[in-house]
Amino acid sequence: MEVYRGSDPSSMPTDLILASGSQNTEVGPLSDIADRASDFIHHSKAENTIRAYQSDWCHFEGWCKAHGQSSLPATPETVALYVTDLAATHKPSTITRRISAISQAHQIAGLETPTKAAQVRLVMAGIRRSLGTAQTAKTPVLVDDLRRMIARLPENLLGVRDRVLLLIGFCGAFRRSELVGLDVADAAVTREGLVVTIRRSKTDQEGEGRKIGIPYGSNPATCPVRAFQDWLQQCGFTAGPVFRPIDRFGRVAAIRLSSAAVADIVKRYAAAVGLDATEFAGHSLRSGLATSAAAAGASERSIMRQTGHRSEKMVRRYIKDGSLFRENAVAVVGL
Numbered sequence: 475m476e477v478y479r480g481s482d483p484s485s486m487p488t489d490l491i492l493a494s495g496s497q498n499t500e501v502g503p504l505s506d507i508a509d510r511a512s513d514f515i516h517h518s519k520a521e522n523t524i525r526a527y528q529s530d531w532c533h534f535e536g537w538c539k540a541h542g543q544s545s546l547p548a549t550p551e552t553v554a555l556y557v558t559d560l561a562a563t564h565k566p567s568t569i570t571r572r573i574s575a576i577s578q579a580h581q582i583a584g585l586e587t588p589t590k591a592a593q594v595r596l597v598m599a600g601i602r603r604s605l606g607t608a609q610t611a612k613t614p615v616l617v618d619d620l621r622r623m624i625a626r627l628p629e630n631l632l633g634v635r636d637r638v639l640l641l642i643g644f645c646g647a648f649r650r651s652e653l654v655g656l657d658v659a660d661a662a663v664t665r666e667g668l669v670v671t672i673r674r675s676k677t678d679q680e681g682e683g684r685k686i687g688i689p690y691g692s693n694p695a696t697c698p699v700r701a702f703q704d705w706l707q708q709c710g711f712t713a714g715p716v717f718r719p720i721d722r723f724g725r726v727a728a729i730r731l732s733s734a735a736v737a738d739i740v741k742r743y744a745a746a747v748g749l750d751a752t753e754f755a756g757h758s759l760r761s762g763l764a765t766s767a768a769a770a771g772a773s774e775r776s777i778m779r780q781t782g783h784r785s786e787k788m789v790r791r792y793i794k795d796g797s798l799f800r801e802n803a804v805a806v807v808g809l
Contacts, residue, residue, distance in 0.1 A: 550591030
């Protein structure tokens, strides 16, 4: 197999596959199959993951060139020195992702990955112990925050869209990509509430899909189902993306709203109610539901069913935050 030696980050990691075989099948009957195989490999990981790996690989290759080291194949000593250098300026989570990109490049090229070596693992263990692994998370949008945000919505079509985006995003505990990826056909109003089908998500790259139930709210102003129906009725569209951009003249575009726009909307209304917008992001809706539900006594299982978390460890972070003042020992001492 041909070894990757280019510096273009866009060619890593998927173009390493079939590098030698494709040269012999350019005009043969297998060329189309090789192209399709390469395409399948490209889709084996999420686009965001591929972009991150490309950026990480480019950084590692640049570092190796600057220090006179080989990037592919790389030795365990080179990788150990690389992550040691990174530790001065990068978080352990970022360094771990860089190691994954290096490992992927070697595996795809048919080479033994240097990242499994004891030297690399011991250096990483030391970095984690020295720097810690706690992540700085964005502040969750809690129920009271959400009510105040809804109260500040403008009385126009933009306000109608933002109402359903905030309420559906919170009640469905959606990731930004899941929220903007919703189509009208993915949601059905039933007697119990709104049934939303997530076709694909970060933890479901093979597209098995899952359904989420969003019940009616007791208050019409904050009912996600009524907000959804009102949005579709006022816009008049029956197919395509649920969430779309709106220009300053109140015209709804045919294209899908971007993930970045979700974060901007959350920040805008956080600022409108006097909160520090820099502490909030699109993920604040998702974490807000998990934290609020935990504070209200919801079970771990029910929270995971709504959020789609497959790891108890991840969802327990929200439960811990939501339970800080529930059955708190200080509350009963009489201060």
